[in-house]
Amino acid sequence: MPRFSFALLLLSLIGHFSFAKTLHVGKGRGYANINTAAKAAVAGDTILVHNGTYPGNQTIDNLQGTRNKWIYILGEEKSAVSINGGSAALMGNDVAYLHIEGFTFSQQTDNGVNISDGASYASPSHHIIFKDCIFRDIATTGNNDQLKLSGVDEFTIFQCTFINGSPGGSGIDMVGCHKGLISKCLFEKSGSNAAQMKGGSSEIRIEGCLFKNAGERAINLGGSTGLPFFRPMDAKWEASDLKVYGNVFIGSDVPVAFVGCTRVEVVNNTIYKPTHWVLRILQENRDTVRFGKCSNNIFRNNVIFMDDKVRVVCNAGPGTVPTSFTFSNNAWYRTGIALNSVQLPAAEKNAIIGKDPLFSNPATEDFTIDAASPLSGAGMQVTQPQRDHNGKPFKIKRSIGAFEVK
Numbered sequence: 001m002p003r004f005s006f007a008l009l010l011l012s013l014i015g016h017f018s019f020a021k022t023l024h025v026g027k028g029r030g031y032a033n034i035n036t037a038a039k040a041a042v043a044g045d046t047i048l049v050h051n052g053t054y055p056g057n058q059t060i061d062n063l064q065g066t067r068n069k070w071i072y073i074l075g076e077e078k079s080a081v082s083i084n085g086g087s088a089a090l091m092g093n094d095v096a097y098l099h100i101e102g103f104t105f106s107q108q109t110d111n112g113v114n115i116s117d118g119a120s121y122a123s124p125s126h127h128i129i130f131k132d133c134i135f136r137d138i139a140t141t142g143n144n145d146q147l148k149l150s151g152v153d154e155f156t157i158f159q160c161t162f163i164n165g166s167p168g169g170s171g172i173d174m175v176g177c178h179k180g181l182i183s184k185c186l187f188e189k190s191g192s193n194a195a196q197m198k199g200g201s202s203e204i205r206i207e208g209c210l211f212k213n214a215g216e217r218a219i220n221l222g223g224s225t226g227l228p229f230f231r232p233m234d235a236k237w238e239a240s241d242l243k244v245y246g247n248v249f250i251g252s253d254v255p256v257a258f259v260g261c262t263r264v265e266v267v268n269n270t271i272y273k274p275t276h277w278v279l280r281i282l283q284e285n286r287d288t289v290r291f292g293k294c295s296n297n298i299f300r301n302n303v304i305f306m307d308d309k310v311r312v313v314c315n316a317g318p319g320t321v322p323t324s325f326t327f328s329n330n331a332w333y334r335t336g337i338a339l340n341s342v343q344l345p346a347a348e349k350n351a352i353i354g355k356d357p358l359f360s361n362p363a364t365e366d367f368t369i370d371a372a373s374p375l376s377g378a379g380m381q382v383t384q385p386q387r388d389h390n391g392k393p394f395k396i397k398r399s400i401g402a403f404e405v406k
């Protein structure tokens with residue numbers, strides 16, 4: 001018997017009282033696929049996809065709910081509904097107020113899922129939620145993304161998994177996207193990078209995620225975008241006002257890359273054994289007449305555990321202003337070779353250098369700490385993030401890293 005979630009039960013009750021419909025998709029059901037159900041759905045409806053494997057190239061163009069009547073596209077049971085193959089699993093232009101939950105997307109030859117504004121830059125797709133979805137095993141090797149968002153505002157990606165992405169692509173690629181939240185997601189072998197925000201993207205928060213061997217640059221804060229693709233068209237930065245809070249990074253050539261961005265905060269993260277650098281400061285879009293140089297970003301309250309693979313902690317490229325960065329209250333430790341100092345492009349205040357953070361059990365990826373850790377209570381007092389990687393509130397005298405003291 002299917003195990004419906006509490007959310008699905010709640011939706012059924014809401015539908016009962018608001019006369020919203022449930023459109024059933026599956027063999028022998030009312031609709032054979034998401035395409036046909038989407039054409040029949042109106043605001044407030046639920047498209048319920050029953051367990052099974054469905055072909056790719058499903059389209060939901062112009063599917064729009066309203067602020068008070070979202071449209072839900074739900075898998076019957078978590079991990080039991082797969083959309084396999086196709087150039088993309090699911091494509092949606094000019095969509096709004098959509099909640100998509102409980103699907104596995106795999107073996108696509110272009111992008112896994114593609115949501116965009118349909119190149120109508122003045123009217124972005126907006127209010128989109130992806131929850132409990134798995135993006136995996138993309139069947140291509142180029143600049144292809146597991147989740148491509150172009151011109152999408154007010155979006156949430158929650159408790160999703162991105163694994164085995166294209167070597168030249170991203171787990172999530174955001175071009176001209178704004179006011180987004182990426183929370184409690186897992187990225188593993190997700191491509192060239194796990195998450196990339198560029199093309200005028202702003203006000204995006206990434207928190208409580210795990211990045212595990214997630215590409216050359218686990219997080220690419222900015223990038224290099226062709227001028228016709230910026231949203232807004234007159235953006236002066238590749239990315240601005242991004243927040244990277246309470247995440248865990250394991251491996252990757254460089255966990256954090258600042259690329260043509262400004263007013264970005266990387267705070268209270270745990271970085272474990274990167275394979276080349278800890279962070280990079282780059283300017284890949286060299287149009288300095290229009291674009292500001294990568295500058296005025298913050299790297300604070302992070303713990304960095306290195307081995308001898310890291311020889312240069314911070315790589316700063318030409319055309320940037322690395323002296324404008326703020327470094328404070330970070331804890332730096334290296335195994336094998338004693339660490340007595342850290343070379344950064346700007347002076348750091350209140351750094352902890354050369355002290356073992358005393359993680360509970362890094363061999364099992366347990367990076368929690370107790371009161372004996374030098375990280376305990378050593379962080380700078382800031383208002384954000386309020387909670388650690390596990391959702392526990394930070395103390396007033398907060399700890400360094402992604403975890404507050406147990």
